[in-house]
Amino acid sequence: MSAPAVRRPRAEKSTASRRHRLAERGIDTSLLMLVPALVFAVALFIYPFTYGIGLTFQPSLAMQEQWGAGIWSNYVAFFKDPFIFDSIYLTMRLALPVALFNVLASIPVAFKLRHKFRGKKTLTILLVLPITLGTVLTAQGLLIFAGRQGWLNRFLVQIGLIDQPLTLVNNYWGVVFSLVISGFPFAFLLISSYLSGIDPSIEAAAKTMGAGWFQRFRRIILPLLAPGLATTFILTFVLAFSVFPSARLVGDAMGETRVMALMAYRAFGELNDYPMASTIAIMMGLVELVVIALVLVWRSFMYKGSTGGKG
Amino acid sequence: MAIAASKFESLELQGVGRSFGGAHALVDLDLTVRAGEFIALLGPSGCGKSTALNCLAGLLPLTHGQILIDGKRVDTVAAENRGFGMVFQNYALFPHLTVEKNIAFGLQMRGVAKADIKRRVAEALALVKLEQHAKKLPGQLSGGQQQRVAIARAVVLEPRLVLMDEPLSNLDAKLRIEMRGEIRRLHQSLGLTTIYVTHDQEEALSMADRLVVLREGRVQQVGTPEELHNNPVNWHVADFMGYRNILDLDVVSVENGTATVTGQGLTLRGTAVEPVAVGEKVRVAIRPEDLVVTSPTVPVRGGNASDATVSVVEYHGREFAVGVLTPGGQSMHVRSDHSPAIGSKVQVTADPSRVLVYKADLIDPSRLSVEERELLEVRT
C-alpha cells in the first residue's frame, strides 16, 4: 500500500513526537541497557586493540637499530627474523592437524552417542570432564603419565611392544596430546548439539528411499552438518592456535613447539618489548582471521538454512 | 457478582495510525466505542488488526492520531497505567507462577490488599470454573484451561476495556465454539467493554455487536453483523464475509440500481452496490447459499436462471454443496436440496437482491474525499 500521492493530508501529518519517530526506527530509552556492554567492549577491547596497533608503529630503539625501516621495523623484524617468523609455521603445524583431528574424531563419536543406551549420560559427562581440568593440570599429568618413566611407557615396554621408552612429552607430540585432551571434549560437545538439531526423520526418509549409510551421511547429514562443522572447527582452531602453557610445559619451547603465543609472551614478559609483543599478537590475529575466512568461504558453498530439527 | 467493569462513557480513536519504518501497518482508524459494546476487528492476517489492538493497549506507540476516553487522551499513558485487560493468542501465562498467582499478579501490581486479592482471585477462578486447578502451573493445563486462566487474569482487574487478540485461534473447533459462548457470557454478565481481534468472520459475526473490517491497514467497513453479512461495501469485504462466488462480468444495462450483467456464458440481474455504468467491467459477489439449483420445490427467483454443468458434489447434512461450471467455464459454488449427477446439466438461480454488483477496481474509502465517502455510505 504505497500510493502516497493521493493520501489525505490528515494521514500525512504525523502527530508523533520525535520520540515516536525514533521509536519507529527502534531507538528508545531501553537501548540504555546496551550501554554497560558497549562501554565494556570499547574500554576493554576496542581501545586496547587500537592502542596495541598504534604501539606496533613505535618500535623500541633496539629494534630500529637492528632492522631499520623506521616505524615499520617491528613488522620488518617479524618477517625477517627467522626465530619469530618460523613460529607461524610451527603454530600451524600444531593447530591445524589438531583442530582437524578433534572435529573429524568427534563426528563418529557423536553419531554413536546419538542413540539412547545405558550409561549414555555418564559417558557424556566423562567425555566433557577434561574441560574442567585446564591446560596446566593436563600438562602436569602428561609429564608424569607419558614421561619416560611413566605408566604408559612402562606398560608398553612390559607387554613387549617397544624396547625403549618412547619420548612422548617435551616435544611436538606432547603438545598434540594435551591439545586433543582439552580440545576434543569441546568439539564433541558442539558437534553433538548440532547433530541433535537435525531431525532424525530426515534420515529415516532417506533410508526409505533406499540410501545406504554412507550415502545418507554423504548426501544428507554432511551438508546439514557442514555449518556446525565449520563453527566447531573455527572454535577448536582458536583454542589450539593460542596454545601457550602446554607448548611451554609439555613441548619443546625453544624448538619444535616454538609457537607464536610463546614468542609474543617472550617479547612481553621477558624482553619487556611491548611494541614487539603487540606486533606479534596482532599478526597472530591476522593469521587466524585468514584461516577463519578460508573456512567461511568453504562453508558458503554448503547448504545454509534450517536443519528441520528442534534446535 | 463482585467483579464488575469500571465504567466510561465512550472510547474514541481519532485517525489512529502506525507506521513501521516506511510501511503503514495501520492508517487513519476512526472508531467510537460505547461502554458495554463488543467490537470485533476483523480481517485477514497482515491487515493491521493486531497492530490496532497493540496501539490501543499501549504496547505499540502511535505514529498518528490519538485515543480518547471520555475526552481525555490515553495514548500518552503507558500500557501498564491504562487500566485495560488483555488476552493474548498464545495466552502468555507466566510459566513460573501457579494459576492462582497468575491471576493475582495484576492485583499485586496495583497494590490491592492481601485479603481482597484472595477474595477476588477466588471469584475469578469460580467465574471460569477452574477452582480445583488453582495450585497448578500453566504447563499442567490443557489449552482451553490455559485460555480460561488468561481470561480470568484479564477480567479480575475489572478493566475499563478488555482487548482480545485472536484468543480462540489455538483451540480445536469444538472448544472454540464453547469458548465463544463463554466469552460472550462473561462480557454480558460483567458488563465489559470488549475489543476482539479475529480473522474468523463467523466468530466475529456470532459474538460482536459491531464489526470493523480492515484490509491492508485501512478500515473497509464498520457495521453490525447483519449489515456486513448482507451488504458488504466492496467486493473485498464481500469476499471476506463468505461471498465465495466472485465473478468478473460486464454490465449490459442499469436501471434503478438494478444491473444486468453478463459473461462466462451466464446472465444475471443484480443489485449495484457501487455506481456502475453500462459496458463497465464489474465484480459480482454471490453467497453459495443464495445461488441454488432449481428443482420442483425450488423455483426460479426473480427471473434469474442460468445453465451450468455439475462438476463436484459434497454432502453437507441437510443440503448439498455443488460445484458447477458455467458454459463459459467459470466455476461457481452453489447449494442444492438434492444430489445432482456429476456431468449433468442443471439450472441455477439467485434472487437479484442477493446478487451484489461492485466496481472491479476497489474504491479505497480512506482515499476518497469526505463528501465521496459520505455518498458511498448513504448508498449502502
Next chain:
Amino acid sequence: MAATDTAHTTAPGVDLPPAPPRRKGSVTRAPGEKALVASPSTWFVWAGVAAFFIFLIGILVSVVVDSLGKPWFDTWLPENFTTDWYTGAWDRFGMAQIIGVTLTVAIVVIVLSVLIGVPAAYLLARRNFPFKRIITLLFLLPVLMPPITYGIPLATVMYNFGLGRSLVAVILVNLVPSVPFVIMTMTPFIEQINPTIENAARMSGANMRQVFTKILGPLLVPGILAASVLVLVRTVGMFELTYLVSGPQTDTLVVAIYRAMTASGGGEARQLVSSMAVVYTVTMMVILIIALRYVSPTQLVARVKESRED
C-alpha cells in the same frame, strides 16, 4: 490477496476445519538403527573413546598418586605414601591466599559479566535497532580471537594505567571473554521466552522494573545460573589472560601452578606441583558440584517451552 483465500476456504455456516493439532516431542526415530552385532566402525569408535579415557584417567590418577608418593622414581608405584607434599605446598605457596584470590576473581567476574551481559543479551534477543549487526559482531569478537591477541595490548594498557599485577587488572582482563560468553549463551535463552509474556505483565499493570524483577528475573534464573557456571569454569581455568597481568599477590591457582612448574632453576619439586594440581582439580569439582546443586535448568526451561507450545 489473503482475503480471497480466507473467504474461499470458509463456507458460511460450516465450521472451520480444526487447526492441525500440534504435537510436541513426537520424535520419529529411524527404525532398525541398532544392529545385533556391532560393526567394525563401532568397534573403531569405541576403541578411540577407550584410548581417550585411558589417557585421561592415567593423567588424573598419576597426578594424584604422585602428589601422595614419596619417593617415586623407576617403579610402578611410589615406595611410601604421605600427605607431606600438601602441607608443604600449602605453606610454601600460600595456598590459602591463592585460593582466596581465585574465588574472589571468579565471583566478581561472574557478577559483573551477568550484570553487563544479560541486559545486552535481552536487547539483542528482543529488539531491532540501528547497527545491530555490527554491535553483535563486536560482542562476539573476543570469543573468536585468541586471548593472547587482545591480551597483550590490554595488559600493556593495564601496566600503563598502573594497574599491573593488581586484583582489578586480573578481574578486568577476565571480563573480556566472559561478558561475550554470557551474551552468547543468554541471547538464545531469552529468545525462547515468549515476548507476549512481558506484554501480558505490562497489561496487568506492571511497569518495566516490575516486569524485570517479577516476571523476567525468575524466568531467566536458570539461564543465568547455567551461564555463571560456565563463566566460573572458564575464569578459574583461564591461564593466558590472568598470567599477563597477575603478580605474586594476585596469582590465581592455574597461574601459581604454572609459575611453580617453570620457576627458574628447574622448577619446584614435581610432587609439590602435583599436589597443587590436585588441589586445583578438587576446588574446581567442588565448585561445580555446589553450582550444579542450585542449577536445575532443565525443569524450568521445559516448563517455559511447554506452555509456549500449547
